[in-house]
Amino acid sequence: MNTGNRLILVALIATLLANQSFGQQLRGVNYGIQRSDGSCASYQQVLADFQIIKEFAQAVKIFQAGYCNGATNVIQAAKATGLKVFLGVQAAPDGDFNNEKNALRNAFNAQGFSNVLGITVGSEDLYRGSVSSDSLAAKITDVKALVRSLGSSVPVTHTDVYYLQPQNIIDASDIVMFNAFPFWEGVTIANAKNTMIDHYNSVKAKAGGKTVWIGETGWPTEGGNQGAAVPNSDNMKKYLNDFICWANANGVPYFWFEAFDEPWKGAGVESHWGLYTKDRVKKAGFALTCAGSATSASTSAAASSTRAPTSAVASTSASAPKTSTSASTARTSAVASSATPGTSATCTRGSCGTNQCSCNGQCYSPSQYVCVQDNKGATVLCPTGTLACNSACYDPKLYTCGTNGLQPKPRV
Secondary structure (H helix, E strand, C coil): CCHHHHHHHHHHHHHHHCCCCCCCCECCEECCCECCCCCECCHHHHHHHHHHHCCCECEEECCCCCHHHHHHHHHHHHHHHCCEEEEEECCCCHHHHHHHHHHHHHHHHHHCCCCEEEEEEEECHHHHCCCCHHHHHHHHHHHHHHHHHCCCCCCEEEEEECCCCCHHHHHHCCCEEEECCCCCCCCCHHHHHHHHHHHHHHHHHHCCCCCEEEEEECCCCCCCCECCECCCHHHHHHHHHHHHHHHHHCCCCEEECCCECCHHHCCCHHHCCCCECCCCCECCCCCCCCCCCCCCCCCCCCCCCCCCCCCCECCCCCCCCCEECCCCCCCCCCCCCCCCCCEECCCECCCCCCCCEEECCEEECCCCEEEEECCCCCEEEEECCCEEECCEEECCCCEEEECCEEEECCCC
16 A cells, blocks of 8 residues: 555544544444345435434444445435445355445445445455455455545455454455454453453454454343353443443444344344344443543453354345345344245246346346245245245354244354
C-alpha cells in the first residue's frame, strides 16, 4: 500500500475510533439484513433500523453485498443516518463470489464508498473449510484490485476465528479481523472479558503491526447454557460493559454481535444475541455504564481454547437463498422437527435451459446448488453440500436438525 493509501486508511480508522461526543456509544454493531420471518428487509425497513442504531453505535457491519441488495441499501441508509458501514463479500463458492463482486461494483456506482470503513472477503471460511487459505488470499487481492480500480482505498480483509489467522491471509489483508465468543467456549461470565482480551492479544501478536479489529463478539440473553456460560440479561450486561469499556478505553475497533434478535434462526440461543428484541425494544441488559476512550491498546498473555460454531455467513448470493452455518448474520436457521432433512429433488429443467435446473421457479446451476426437501417436506434451494431444516439451509458438518431447532455439533 502506498503512502497516500495508508493515510486514507488511517483516516478511516480514526473516523471509527474518534470519541467525539459519543461517550457511551458502541464503535460498531453487526446487522442482520433479514426480518423476523427470514425475508429480506426493504430499504425503508433498513432505514428505520438505522434510525435506532445511530443512537447507540457509530458503524454497522453486514455479511454480504448482494443478498437482499444489502450493500446498496445499507450504504444509502447509513448516509441518511450518519453511520459508517463495513461491507461483507461472500467468498465461496466461486460463482457467488463473482456475483458479490458485481454487487459491490453496483453499490459503488449507486452510492459511492464515502461512508464505507472497509470490506471483509468472507467470514469464517477457514473455520468452515469452505475455501483454502491460498484461494482466499487470492480473493482478497482480487477484491482489493476491484476496489482500487473504482478509485477507493478502503481496507480489505477476511474475518475468521481467532485461532485461524494464517500468514498469507494477514499478508494479503490491509487490516486483520477476527471473531471470538467466550460464550461458545463455555467460559464463565466472570472470565469472559479476560478470555476475549487474551484472544485479541494472540491475534495482535501475529498481525505484523497491522490494525486488529474484532469482527464479532457478544452474549445471548436466552437459550440453553453452553458449559459454564449462561445466557441471560444480567450476563449480557456484564460482558457488554466488561468488553466494550475495555475496548473503548484502549482504542480497539470492534463490532458487537448483534443489533437485533433474529427469530428466523430458531427457538434456541441463536435467536437471542440482539441488544434489541425482534420488535425493536431495547433489552434490559443493554445498559452501558462506561464513557470515554483512549487510543492505546492493552496487552495480556495470549491463550487459546476450543470454540463451538459461532459466527459468519455461509450463504448464497442475491440469486439464491441465504445459508446459515453459525451464529452471525446467518448463524443458524429456523426451528426444526425430528424428521430427517436433506432429500434431494430431481433436477427439473423447466424454462431454465440445458445447463440449469429449476427449484420453486428459480433457475440455478446444479454444480453450485441443490434443490432439497427439508424436514417438513418443503423444497428449498441450497448450496451444494448443505441441507435444509424448516426451510433454511445449514451445514451438516456443523449442525444437526432436531426437535429444538438447529443445534451446534460439539467441537473438540
